Amino acid sequence: MLKSGSFELSSFMEKVITRNPGETEFHQAVREVSETLVPYTLEHPEYCEAKILERLTEPDRVVIFRVVWEDDTGEVHVNRAWRVQFNNSIGPYKGGLRFHPTVNLSVLKFLGFEQVLKNSLTGLPMGGAKGGSNFNPKGKSDREVMRFCQAMMTELQQHIGEDTDVPAGDIGVGGREISYLFGQYKRMRNRFTGVMTGKGLSYGGSLIRTEATGYGCVYFCENMFNRLGDSMRDKTVCVSGSGNVAIYAVEKAIELGGKVVTMSDSSGFIHEPDGFDYEQLKFIKNLKEVHRGRISEYADKFPTASYYAGERPWHVPCDVVLPCATQNEITGDEAKTLVHNGVKAVSEGANMPTELDGVHRFLEAKILYAPGKAANAGGVAVSGLEQSQNALRLSWSRLEVDERLKKIMKDIHDKCYWAGRESETYSNYVKGANIAGFVKVADAMLAYGIV
DSSP states (O other): OHHHHHHHHHHHHHHHHHHSTTOHHHHHHHHHHHHHHHHHHHTOHHHHHTTHHHHHTSOSEEEEEEEEEEOTTSOEEEEEEEEEEEEOSSSSEEEEEEEOTTOOHHHHHHHHHHHHHHHHHHTSSOOEEEEEESOOOTTOOHHHHHHHHHHHHHHHTTSOBTTTEEEEOBTTBOHHHHHHHHHHHHHHHOOOOOOOSSOOGGGTOOTTTTTHHHHHHHHHHHHHHHHTTOOSTTOEEEEEOOSHHHHHHHHHHHHTTOEEEEEEETTEEEEOTTOOOHHHHHHHHHHHHTSOOOTHHHHHHOTTOEEEETOOGGGSOOSEEEEOSOTTOBOHHHHHHHHHTTOOEEEOOSSSOBOHHHHHHHHHHTOEEEOHHHHTTHHHHHHHHHHHHHHHTOOOOHHHHHHHHHHHHHHHHHHHHHHHBOSSSOBOHHHHHHHHHHHHHHHHHHHHOOO
8 A cells, every 4th residue: 555655646746747837836735735645545535536636736726917006206017916716615715915026826826725725624614725926015115015906906806705715915915915905905896895804903804813823823832732741831932034923923932931032034033042022022023014124133232132144043952943934944954953953843833834855854753743734724714703703793802812713723733633643642743734624625525526
């Protein structure tokens, strides 16, 4: 069976790569999932006969369009935008929009594919999608960002709706961008409806949505420790990133008694040996969200910290790693270094932040390793709760949303733990997340027949 499974995996991946040439990020995401699901489907012939994996790795549709906008000097610019509607077997398409120069079809397909399984794990009725543009909001004025968002939504509004496809934010798309996008949708459609999530509190947003991905990442990690009779308390924590996910992961880790010693951005990382306190975290939040500054400015303000230009924090000894920046930020060699330095747990706040070789090293070391599709599902979970509040015309309290988030993250943890359990003392959370997310979607696809 193992030999057959290896052959089937190679054959399956060869077909995926042939069908999607040059899309390396998408190939990586499918490979990571298929290492688990190809052997699993061989044991469940109903999935093989219906070609569920083949269908699951092919998007329902991809919409590609140009976005033409004018900057403050009157110069015309042309960007490309996409919406990848991957699978809506268990609910309307749901997934973020990313604005970044590196955005391309491969990146969005990998994100959309992961989103299908992630949304399934939440238990909420949401399919998977992703979208975005190669537009770079950095350095742009508010008016320039507004004009771009309005131009993008002029086309995107034809393809989304509260029962069809519900976009949200992602890298480069925060509260400002969501506001402009939703405002244009409302103007064009003359409808006030929950067609986007991550909205401002004054017009249908949910409390805790901004914090949800970071909080959820830490809740998942705490659940992994709790399963072993341990906790985050007194653990040394390395975090990458300094955006929303990282900031609120740090906040929750501090609250649970962890000592967070690193944060980063694309220019380098800072090391605070005694751990950040709430005032220092407040400074970073203001630096990044208000002034849009660089993380190096923290070291200028606080002489207790060291700044490492052009480096990532993975050589700093720690108990817990929370990668919250972007994809492929932990290489195989960096994973080896982390294991050598005694890391006990990795909980991914970003999407696919660990290269496949690094994933294998974490699994071989049998540390607590939570893949992004499970650990960072808190953001889309609260997006789902925002949709519920919009549909009910209600606004839940901060405490109520946070309690629902905690319960969802514990439920996701438990699903992954039991689906990936290999012994009394070890569960392969990667295997568990892939299987638990897959089965719900696959069973729905089987029920619909050949469509």
